[in-house]
Amino acid sequence: xxxxxxGSLNRWTISRQKPVRGSGPLPSGQGSGRCHRKSSGEVIMxxxxxxxxxxxxxxxxxxxxxxxxxxxxxxxxxxxxxxxxHLVDQNEQRQVWYDISGKRALKDYLEQEGGLDLxxxxxxxxxxxxxxxxxxxxxxxxxxxxxxxxxxxLDLHQGSGRISLCYCPIxxxxxxxxxxxxxxxLLLVLxxxxxxxxxxxxxxxxxxxA
Numbered sequence: 001x002x003x004x005x006x007g008s009l010n011r012w013t014i015s016r017q018k019p020v021r022g023s024g025p026l027p028s029g030q031g032s033g034r035c036h037r038k039s040s041g042e043v044i045m046x047x048x049x050x051x052x053x054x055x056x057x058x059x060x061x062x063x064x065x066x067x068x069x070x071x072x073x074x075x076x077x078x079x080x081x082x083x084x085x086h087l088v089d090q091n092e093q094r095q096v097w098y099d100i101s102g103k104r105a106l107k108d109y110l111e112q113e114g115g116l117d118l119x120x121x122x123x124x125x126x127x128x129x130x131x132x133x134x135x136x137x138x139x140x141x142x143x144x145x146x147x148x149x150x151x152x153x154l155d156l157h158q159g160s161g162r163i164s165l166c167y168c169p170i171x172x173x174x175x176x177x178x179x180x181x182x183x184x185x186l187l188l189v190l191x192x193x194x195x196x197x198x199x200x201x202x203x204x205x206x207x208x209x210a
Contacts, residue, residue: 083167
């Protein structure tokens, strides 16, 4: 499972450190709509952003998934590793409103802060290990988490390295998202001139893909 693989990757990189990057502005593009697409062009996930005076939201939309233990439990108790959310159901469609105030998506963070380094990679893995550990304790299936570079949120305030994941009570197409897709993105955007970082990311990717 991803739970075990994150633990393995985290232990593999535990000793790699560099100076911590600073924080920066929140994600841009509030109010805009986007979608994820397969290589064929088929839309698989719609999302947009909304802002009011106090909060910023990411909104995912799709067909509701079958309600089960996880939905009922999370309606009673919000986990610290998940983005806070509320649901809006209408006409057999569901909108999931995630409160992303004070956080930045991994993709936005890397674009705004100048890219990936070994310290940030280590913090991401530590944060994922903590988040997946909490999900495991509450019996939340990894199939209920939509994990991508645009739905994995970072809160690096004062170097906390906290990760917030996206619990997704709408249908997620099989094979979409996941930890492997995050590393595929990192391989695309990392500085290939940094030999140590490049080799580390490729070896981690190969561990996940095995």
